[in-house]
Amino acid sequence: MMVESASETIRSAPSGQNGVGSLSGQADGGGSGAAGTASGGAGRDAAGVADSNGEMSPAELLHFQQQQALQVARQFLLQQASGLSSPGNNESKQSASAVQVPVSVAMMSQQMLTPQQILSPPQLQALLQQQQALMLQQLQEYYKKQQEQLHLQLLTQQQAGKQQPKEALGNKQLAFQQQLLQMQQLQQQHLLNLQRQGLVSLQPSQASGPLQTLPQAAVCPTDLPQLWKGEGAPGQPAEDSVRQEGLDLAGTAATATSFASPPKVSPPLSHHPLPNGQPTVLTSRRDSSSHEETPSSHPLYGHGECKWPGCETLCEDLGQFIKHLNTEHALDDRSTAQCRVQMQVVQQLEIQLAKESERLQAMMAHLHMRPSEPKPFSQPVTVSADPFPDGLVHPPTSAAAPVTPLRPPGLGSASLHGGGPARRRSSDKFCSPISSELAQNHEFYKNADVRPPFTYASLIRQAILETPDRQLTLNEIYNWFTRMFAYFRRNTATWKNAVRHNLSLHKCFVRVENVKGAVWTVDEREYQKRRPPKMTGSPTLVKNMISGLSYGALNASYQAALAESSFPLLSNPSMLNPGSASNLLPLSQDDTGAPGEPLPSNGSSSPPRLSPPQYSHQVQVKEEPTEAEEDRRPGAPLGPPNASIVGPPEERDLEEELPGEELS
DNA sequence: CCAATGATAAACATAT
DNA sequence: TATATGTTTATCATTG
Numbered sequence: 150m151m152v153e154s155a156s157e158t159i160r161s162a163p164s165g166q167n168g169v170g171s172l173s174g175q176a177d178g179g180g181s182g183a184a185g186t187a188s189g190g191a192g193r194d195a196a197g198v199a200d201s202n203g204e205m206s207p208a209e210l211l212h213f214q215q216q217q218a219l220q221v222a223r224q225f226l227l228q229q230a231s232g233l234s235s236p237g238n239n240e241s242k243q244s245a246s247a248v249q250v251p252v253s254v255a256m257m258s259q260q261m262l263t264p265q266q267i268l269s270p271p272q273l274q275a276l277l278q279q280q281q282a283l284m285l286q287q288l289q290e291y292y293k294k295q296q297e298q299l300h301l302q303l304l305t306q307q308q309a310g311k312q313q314p315k316e317a318l319g320n321k322q323l324a325f326q327q328q329l330l331q332m333q334q335l336q337q338q339h340l341l342n343l344q345r346q347g348l349v350s351l352q353p354s355q356a357s358g359p360l361q362t363l364p365q366a367a368v369c370p371t372d373l374p375q376l377w378k379g380e381g382a383p384g385q386p387a388e389d390s391v392r393q394e395g396l397d398l399a400g401t402a403a404t405a406t407s408f409a410s411p412p413k414v415s416p417p418l419s420h421h422p423l424p425n426g427q428p429t430v431l432t433s434r435r436d437s438s439s440h441e442e443t444p445s446s447h448p449l450y451g452h453g454e455c456k457w458p459g460c461e462t463l464c465e466d467l468g469q470f471i472k473h474l475n476t477e478h479a480l481d482d483r484s485t486a487q488c489r490v491q492m493q494v495v496q497q498l499e500i501q502l503a504k505e506s507e508r509l510q511a512m513m514a515h516l517h518m519r520p521s522e523p524k525p526f527s528q529p530v531t532v533s534a535d536p537f538p539d540g541l542v543h544p545p546t547s548a549a550a551p552v553t554p555l556r557p558p559g560l561g562s563a564s565l566h567g568g569g570p571a572r573r574r575s576s577d578k579f580c581s582p583i584s585s586e587l588a589q590n591h592e593f594y595k596n597a598d599v600r601p602p603f604t605y606a607s608l609i610r611q612a613i614l615e616t617p618d619r620q621l622t623l624n625e626i627y628n629w630f631t632r633m634f635a636y637f638r639r640n641t642a643t644w645k646n647a648v649r650h651n652l653s654l655h656k657c658f659v660r661v662e663n664v665k666g667a668v669w670t671v672d673e674r675e676y677q678k679r680r681p682p683k684m685t686g687s688p689t690l691v692k693n694m695i696s697g698l699s700y701g702a703l704n705a706s707y708q709a710a711l712a713e714s715s716f717p718l719l720s721n722p723s724m725l726n727p728g729s730a731s732n733l734l735p736l737s738q739d740d741t742g743a744p745g746e747p748l749p750s751n752g753s754s755s756p757p758r759l760s761p762p763q764y765s766h767q768v769q770v771k772e773e774p775t776e777a778e779e780d781r782r783p784g785a786p787l788g789p790p791n792a793s794i795v796g797p798p799e800e801r802d803l804e805e806e807l808p809g810e811e812l813s
Numbered sequence: 814c815c816a817a818t819g820a821t822a823a824a825c826a827t828a829t
Numbered sequence: 830t831a832t833a834t835g836t837t838t839a840t841c842a843t844t845g
Contacts, residue, residue: 604818604819604820605819605820606819622834623833623834623835624833624834643820643821643822644820644821646821646822646823647819647820647821647822649833649834649835649836650820650821650822650835650836650837651819651820652834652835653834653835653836653837654836654837660835666828666829666834667834667835815845816844816845817843817844817845818842818843818844819841819842819843819844820840820841820842820843821839821840821841821842822838822839822840822841823837823838823839823840824836824837824838824839825835825836825837825838826834826835826836826837827833827834827835827836828832828833828834828835829831829832829833829834
């Protein structure tokens, strides 16, 4: 019911505002927007959907936001999970995601308001449980298979063994048995894990019933598919239609019941976990390998590369990928271990989610959002339905006080700034250094189709500063964008134009002619100069934070925060994504210098920098640009090594400490 | 309401 | 000629 009201709210907003895609936000903002300022200016793209709720009370807003945050978290979780529990039939997957899953990842993160997405904690939990159950089941199936396989092998071996020396056979058997044992242990361990968390009340064997077990999870059916959907590849044509669907559904399938019967999907849809015992994990792979009927993609395959944790092998097509999958990620100890790691990741996420929920409740409690709200969630979407029609109450009461409490420990300053909607100002200017947030959430941005809350200028700068040489060609900048942000893997024409535009427009970007072309460098000084008068009064800030948090802000900010604080595993590149590690590191050290703390190294490291007003620091143009963008030679010509580069002491500080300044 | 800033579009120039 | 790369101008949104 509340769902309905929520959708109501949403629907009131101009339709299609985002249908076009957030990038073309201009149009959308025009009509609808404007109004919303009272309760916080709504960003035009990032948060478009929320435009029309001018009348939400702060409490509602917060509530709403929080729920969104949870959704995001959940989404993230699902995404992670999907990495583990690969969907069943691929072919059905796509259609399924289009029809049955109205909310694509992208949509979630960008619009986030689809009513049915708003789950109550119990629902969330239910979902999680389902997920766990599913995974468990899959894992078990997996183990079972493996055991069977082992037995088979054993048999084979025994037969073969007739021709082999006994001892050899013995050894092999031993090995197998060990493996078996290992498997079993693994399995038990996992089970234990799950049980410890009280997640597995259901026996593996009865795992088939998660859905029934959790009636309240009515909402889940909608979400579930995502589990198997895997991470949608940005740029998928279906995206728009999917969104559309999502919105529509939002309107129609408002109630839980309606979810129960999602639009039918292709029949072969066996990817619903369960019973038939078709271990999704295994089957999916087999299926896909055997029949090529998969025009769609594999959950572990996206953007032309293998999504297996830690593996970014490029595969031209699905077929190749399948091959790769079967060879590189076959059933072996390694894969199993990785699988386990992935499970832990999921668990971590889940734990974090729980924590965040708790925090949310505390926050809400503190904000006096009705004591009755200890469980704001029990009733999901109360949001708009909530008893605060008055709205607009925010200013004094809620606004001022909340400030502190609002700042969740886990959230870096970055997360607070009015992230989302105001992609621009927020981060760039007054907020924390892009690098720190980026560093911490780069995994997130890399995979989630969420618009990063940074301005183009700051992103470009970041890209450039990340390199040892502190210079990049336009193309390299492009690459950086696409590499670092899923969001920039689509609508290329738009953002590339924007990048060029920014490069030309801002004095801080200096083009340096080179033998082989030109590279772009950053004139830190100019960059600093360009900093606008920062936000002053705290009240404003507060308001900002609130409003920011509200809409899409959650996206970037909160998600980022979540990502940051909660994914030890995730953020540990070495664990999940060795490949990306390289990118990450420079980020964090480099620019950052750390948001919070002043740069250690004094200017010494980069002497030149202070001098030339023009070409900023010592940037020296690479004689021969490129070659391999990544191939940064160790002994950079001039280069102050990464860390040192950071250097522009004073200036840097200024910027990096912004958060602090702001408050003053 | 205004100015500053940013995003997006688009026209146009130039180089490859 | 087609593209990539740059520059510039215009319009709109958000913020202070």
